[in-house]
Amino acid sequence: MRWAFTMLKAVGPIRRIPRISNFLTACAISNFHNTKIVAFGSTCRVDNPPEDDPTLTTLLKAGTEAITLFGKSWTLHVTDVLRATLEENLQIIEDSCAWLKENGREVIYDAEHFFDGYKADPEYALETLLAAQAGGAEVLVLCDTNGGTMPYQIQEIISAIQPRLDVPLGIHTHNDAGMAVANSIVALEMGATHVQGTINGYGERCGNANLCSVIPNIEFKLGKTAIGAENLKRLMELSRFVSEIANVYHDHRQPYVGESAFAHKAGVHVDAMLKQPATYEHCDAEAVGNQRRFLLSEQSGGGAVAAKLHHLIPGLDKRHPTVQKLLQKIKQLEHEGYVFEAAEASFEILARQILGSIRRPFKLINYRTINRKSVAGSEVEAIVKIEIDGQIYHTVGEGDGPVNALDSALRLALESVYPTLKDVRLEDYKVRVLSSADGTAAKVRVLVESSDRQRVWNTVGVSENIIEASWMALVDSLTYKLLLDDIIVVG
Numbered sequence: 072m073r074w075a076f077t078m079l080k081a082v083g084p085i086r087r088i089p090r091i092s093n094f095l096t097a098c099a100i101s102n103f104h105n106t107k108i109v110a111f112g113s114t115c116r117v118d119n120p121p122e123d124d125p126t127l128t129t130l131l132k133a134g135t136e137a138i139t140l141f142g143k144s145w146t147l148h149v150t151d152v153l154r155a156t157l158e159e160n161l162q163i164i165e166d167s168c169a170w171l172k173e174n175g176r177e178v179i180y181d182a183e184h185f186f187d188g189y190k191a192d193p194e195y196a197l198e199t200l201l202a203a204q205a206g207g208a209e210v211l212v213l214c215d216t217n218g219g220t221m222p223y224q225i226q227e228i229i230s231a232i233q234p235r236l237d238v239p240l241g242i243h244t245h246n247d248a249g250m251a252v253a254n255s256i257v258a259l260e261m262g263a264t265h266v267q268g269t270i271n272g273y274g275e276r277c278g279n280a281n282l283c284s285v286i287p288n289i290e291f292k293l294g295k296t297a298i299g300a301e302n303l304k305r306l307m308e309l310s311r312f313v314s315e316i317a318n319v320y321h322d323h324r325q326p327y328v329g330e331s332a333f334a335h336k337a338g339v340h341v342d343a344m345l346k347q348p349a350t351y352e353h354c355d356a357e358a359v360g361n362q363r364r365f366l367l368s369e370q371s372g373g374g375a376v377a378a379k380l381h382h383l384i385p386g387l388d389k390r391h392p393t394v395q396k397l398l399q400k401i402k403q404l405e406h407e408g409y410v411f412e413a414a415e416a417s418f419e420i421l422a423r424q425i426l427g428s429i430r431r432p433f434k435l436i437n438y439r440t441i442n443r444k445s446v447a448g449s450e451v452e453a454i455v456k457i458e459i460d461g462q463i464y465h466t467v468g469e470g471d472g473p474v475n476a477l478d479s480a481l482r483l484a485l486e487s488v489y490p491t492l493k494d495v496r497l498e499d500y501k502v503r504v505l506s507s508a509d510g511t512a513a514k515v516r517v518l519v520e521s522s523d524r525q526r527v528w529n530t531v532g533v534s535e536n537i538i539e540a541s542w543m544a545l546v547d548s549l550t551y552k553l554l555l556d557d558i559i560v561v562g
């Protein structure tokens with residue numbers, strides 16, 4: 072199986088060379104074990120012989136072992152976009168592939184709009200592939216560029232062309248009809264041996280085939296080896312890493328690698344899962360580096376609560392009075408607007424309070440926020456007074472807003488006693504109005520996501536006062552970090 076995880080898609084005129092070659096020089100001296108960097112660009116222009124074409128010469132100068140060339144398969148694109156004749160397009164495909172081959176490169180040919188082209192004129196679309204094959208392309212990648220092809224059409228078209236080609240096929244799909252992964256899998260099932268996609272499916276419009284789904288599907292559903300069991304265990308870590316680098320919120324609902332992929336909420340599901348894990352899961356969470364989670368909510372039963380407490384009290388019976396007490400408390404708080412399924416850290420703190428296995432890190436005496444707005448701009452300040460082990464801390468913090476200022480003031484006091492709190496980052500802050508009919512007097516729910524770069528956790532606060540709700544979620548977040556670090560655990 073060949074992989075095209077990421078492609079260098081910006082190869083263009085000469086003026087781009089320095090930036091690209093810096094990147095490629097860095098790649099060339101990196102010691103990749105499983106990765107091959109591939110330069111990417113189009114066939115030459117009709118008016119240019121390959122050796123004078125700025126795109127092709129730049130691709131060659133990139134110095135990569137392999138080059139992906141894309142060319143037109145659809146008559147509409149040839150006539151209306153390239154503004155060339157159908158024969159000229161066949162010629163530039165063959166000549167471009169052949170010239171790169173003559174210059175010692177491995178050539179991957181991406182047949183742009185192949186499926187739409189085939190629907191419009193099957194014979195011509197096939198001829199474009201034959202031209203690339205004649206030019207020496209090592210693999211012919213069929214692209215569903217507009218993302219509108221259905222899996223059964225992929226199957227029909229591949230069956231029709233396969234007998235007429237001699238080189239291996241690849242697949243490149245987009246997700247405009249929500250079929251990118253399905254279409255890739257169909258093509259692979261039919262014998263394609265090269266798949267192009269992106270981590271988390273990031274890409275133009277609705278995205279590309281999500282390799283975080285394609286890869287485990289190959290391993291678990293097609294029964295073939297893609298990256299192997301050991302690498303597969305790091306898939307979720309990779310998915311999170313790429314979203315972090317891209318500065319895009321990690322999608323909890325992603326198959327296999329989303330935080331919710333193995334999260335169970337309904338009491339009936341949780342009860343069955345505890346009896347037999349195969350009842351509500353199609354594969355093993357740990358095989359892709361994920362983990363099973365039981366979410367607590369007003370839909371929970373005792374089984375879910377007991378399972379949640381397993382790491383604190385192994386073997387706890389779901390009918391135990393503590394379980395029932397906690398269950399009642401959760402239902403009452405959820406009725407007031409809390410959501411523990413999205414705030415597991417707050418649940419753990421609540422459970423430990425009921426079990427008496429937590430020491431609160433500080434006692435609040437009071438806090439206050441001051442918002443000063445003038446023509447010169449706005450200033451926000453928070454003053455916090457707390458007690459830690461009998462000692463009073465009185466601190467002032469400034470911020471962009473009252474919550475930010477409160478966070479600064481609280482940390483100023485706490486970090487001198489609990490230095491690991493310096494590692495806590497607020498990743499996300501969400502506010503939801505719970506009873507909009509009450510206008511500005513409505514209750515709000517604040518959800519905070521925090522991390523210490525190794526772990527991520529979520530906390531919740533609910534109040535009629537947005538600052539109060541934020542304070543609650545903030546305090547739970549810092550408290551949970553101290554729990555994770557074993558600093559305030561009791562017993």
Ligand SMILES: CC(=O)SCCNC(=O)CCNC(=O)[C@H](O)C(C)(C)COP(=O)(O)OP(=O)(O)OC[C@H]1O[C@@H](n2cnc3c(N)ncnc32)[C@H](O)[C@@H]1OP(=O)(O)O
Nearest residue numbers: 080081082083084113114115116141142143152153183216
């Ligand atoms: C199919 C895909 O989606 S692959 C993703 C392609 N990647 C990108 O578009 C991102 C990077 N792109 C770029 O940097 C620029 O668009 C460049 C450098 C490639 C071209 O820049 P420019 O020369 O300024 O042209 P511009 O972007 O305006 O137009 C695209 C040109 O490519 C031509 N072109 C499109 N497909 C092909 C092809 N398969 N073979 C040859 N030329 C092609 C178009 O006809 C158009 O040429 P024209 O100006 O003569 O009409």
Ligand SMILES: CC(C)C(=O)C(=O)O
Nearest residue numbers: 141181183184214216
């Ligand atoms: C040419 C390729 C790689 C592409 O993005 C497409 O056709 O979808």
